[in-house]
Amino acid sequence: MAGKPDVRRKRSHETRARAQTRPPEAAPRPLPDHNAATPSGRGLGALARRLVHRRTPVFLLIGLISLVAAVFGAGASGVLSSGGYTASDSESARVEKLLDERFHSGSPHMVLLATGKGSADGPQVAASGAEFTRRVAGLDGVARADSYWTTKDPALRAEDGRAALVLVRLEGDANETTHRAGELAAQLSGIQGDFTVEATGLAVINSQLETQSNQDLTRAELIGAPLTLVILLLAFGSLVAALLPVLVGVVSVVCTLAVLRLLASFTDVSLFAMNVTTALGFGLAVDYSLFLVTRYREELAQGRNVLDAVVRSMRTAGRTVLFSSLTVVISLAALLVFPITFLRSLAYAGIAVVGLAAVSSLLVLPPVLYVIGHRIDRLDVFAGLRRKLPGARGGGRGAWHWLATRVMRRPVLAGTGVAVLLIALALPFGHARFALTDDRILPKGASAQTAADALRTDFAQAGTSPVTLVLPDLPLTDRAAQLPSYLAELSRVEGTARVDGPLGSWAQGRRVAPPGPPSAVFGDARGVWLNITAQAGPNSPAGERHAQRIRAVPAPAPALVGGQAAALVDTKDALGDRIPYAGAVIVLSMLVLLFLFTGSVVVPLQALVLNTLSLTASFGAMVYVFQDGHLKWLVGDFAHTGQLEVTVPVLMFCVAFGLSMDYTVFLLSRIREEYLATGDNSRAVVFGIDHTGRLITAAALVVATVLGALATSQLSLLKLLGAGLALAVLVDATLVRGILVPAVMKLCGRANWWAPQPLRRLHGKVGLRDG
Incomplete structure (x- = not known):
């Protein structure tokens, strides 16, 4: 037994000696080992x-x-x-920041789908809907709540007339809105008076x-x-x-x-x-x-x-x-x-x-x-x-x-x-x-995902993921002269369903609704922002092309275009x-x-x-x-x-x-x-x-x-x-x-x-x- 290691060692030396004596064409000279x-x-x-x-x-x-x-x-x-999937230094990111910090507005963090037993326009249902909206607006952490019953925006009513939307903006940064949305979704989902409520929206999904x-x-x-x-x-x-x-x-x-x-x-x-x-x-x-x-x-x-x-x-x-x-x-x-x-x-x-x-x-x-x-x-x-x-x-x-x-x-x-x-x-x-x-990243059957599916099916014109356009340097004195033609041009862009702003709503090159109380949210003394509802979904190729066309329209002042479609671009x-x-x-x-x-x-x-x-x-x-x-x-x-x-x-x-x-x-x-x-x-x-x-x-x-x-x-x-x-x-x-x-x-x-x-x-x- 004691001799076996020596035999192996001898054979190893012989093997290496043969390798070293091989001609150059058989084996290249090994690199020196400094290990x-x-x-x-x-x-x-x-x-x-x-x-x-x-x-x-x-x-x-x-x-x-x-x-x-x-x-x-x-x-x-x-x-x-739970966020961070878009370019942080992009034009669309600057739009989100401006909307949040300066105009205290933007896309809703939560979307509540309220489905009643009868028509959303019935007197009792309308009264209950307005009351529900006011109750949501008064909850801790809620900055603003608007609904079909408070704005009379037809885009916030389902095509069958039985369901309507409540759009909720929350206070705080991304993590705070995510955590608060989870609490509110649990509190508000289910039967709420005359409605059955489902919650979705970016913060709920997150x-x-x-x-x-x-x-x-x-x-x-x-x-x-x-x-x-x-x-x-x-x-x-x-x-x-x-x-x-x-x-x-x-x-x-x-x-x-x-x-x-x-x-x-x-x-x-x-x-x-x-x-x-x-x-x-x-x-x-x-x-x-x-x-x-x-x-x-x-x-x-x-x-x-x-x-x-x-x-x-x-x-x-x-x-x-x-x-x-x-x-x-x-x-x-x-x-x-x-x-x-x-x-x-x-x-x-x-x-x-x-x-x-x-x-x-x-x-x-x-x-x-x-x-x-x-x-x-x-x-x-x-x-x-x-x-x-x-x-x-x-x-x-x-x-x-x-x-x-x-x-x-x-x-x-x-x-x-x-x-x-x-x-x-x-x-x-x-x-x-x-x-x-x-929302489709969530498992099938998740409440936020099923509610979002209903929005895509029944609220095609709701604008819960719109293209948002900011004119940060358009003062109040210049709006009446410069904004109407710009709004008309935007509404004529292929793929645009409606444009909402401080002067009302526009579609197909003409104004279809005058300004009302909700229009005040679209501006301050120094500038305005616009909500542009697209006919295509924000994650579709058509949605991308629509955002690019909006950016190509000449503006009366420096303009920034955001929203999910623009963020994808x-x-x-x-x-x-x-x-x-x-x-x-x-x-x-x-x-x-x-x-x-x-x-x-x-x-x-x-x-x-x-x-x-x-x-x-x-x-x-x-x-x-x-x-x-x-x-x-x-x-x-x-x-x-x-x-x-x-x-x-x-x-x-x-x-x-x-x-x-x-x-x-x-x-x-x-x-x-x-x-x-x-x-x-x-x-x-x-x-x-x-x-x-x-x-x-x-x-x-x-x-x-x-x-x-x-x-x-x-x-x-x-x-x-x-x-x-x-x-x-x-x-x-x-x-x-x-x-x-x-x-x-x-x-x-x-x-x-x-x-x-x-x-x-x-x-x-x-x-x-x-x-």
């Missing part, structure tokens, strides 16, 4: 030793931080924002979104955590080893909630950040821990003592964890170029969470692994599977070795076939149609303008980082192309399922609108690309490790895929499970994100890592590791390599 000398490599090893030697205070400190974070983060959901989001978060955690443990058991066999990543994941999620609450005190943070970032944080913390624990078991299997195994794991897998988290952070940072609160808040939260996942793994695991020692394999549930793990099996030939070998025998056929398949899966994205989120423009900058951030940073990691200029280019291909199936499925409505049974029922939320593709790309690059770094670290040892490109690729295939598959299954649990949400936006991200991760871990990567690296051969001489010298000085 053991890199300061940061020593730094991670030294950190591991310090954490082990001071493990008792480390455990106490981590426990204290986790407890404080749990207490502080418990109220995170109450401070998150309130129900908040409630449903919290319920969905709990459901996703209850589904994701047990399934994650099962996957880890299958990967490790040992219950002790499987529980370690879950422990780190819990620490990461607890700290994530505290980070979200802290961020919310400085900036608006979307309520969906709670669902997305906790899932992302837990998944990545488990992933990073999985890589570290697996490397630790490999080191033990090679005969190292416990402390040396911990230190070596930190200097190799720990370095890769640190570098991989940096690639995810940079990918998420690209979201910061967009002037949209929803995307920026997810970027802030996501960056913090990814950093927490990496730091938690690197700080918690070294002392825990040292204390556990060789007991890491205790409670071996799947002993047979455990013996097949990389390191335990001594580099045996498993399924991933078999796949990589066969792909590299026919790289053109295999690579072309998968590339064509992925591109074909992306084709549905070519007819994608985009809109802003509205502005948001699309903002995304289109900033996408090149976001792409530049991702491409340039990834090229630099992967060069520093590999010393090659070819491998980074390959990674960018292949990682983008891994997203094609998700983008195609996004349209095929969520826009076109096919295969809805896979994710559960939802309100099918025929459109996608306009910000989701950008968010999905940045998150999924970062995750894909994360796995790229882990694979490249093992490929390069073997290449530096042997100089054989083909052998290094097979070795890397063989020794990371099972690991990356388990890691991808964990992330796909945690993110896929979001698809159980009753909110269509979370369904879309969860299903799309899970699919992207699975495609990347199988088709891309298992087939495309070996095919492309085989075709490139020695060129994989090429770099100009000046860059090779630079890499020798500043390269960030696995330690």
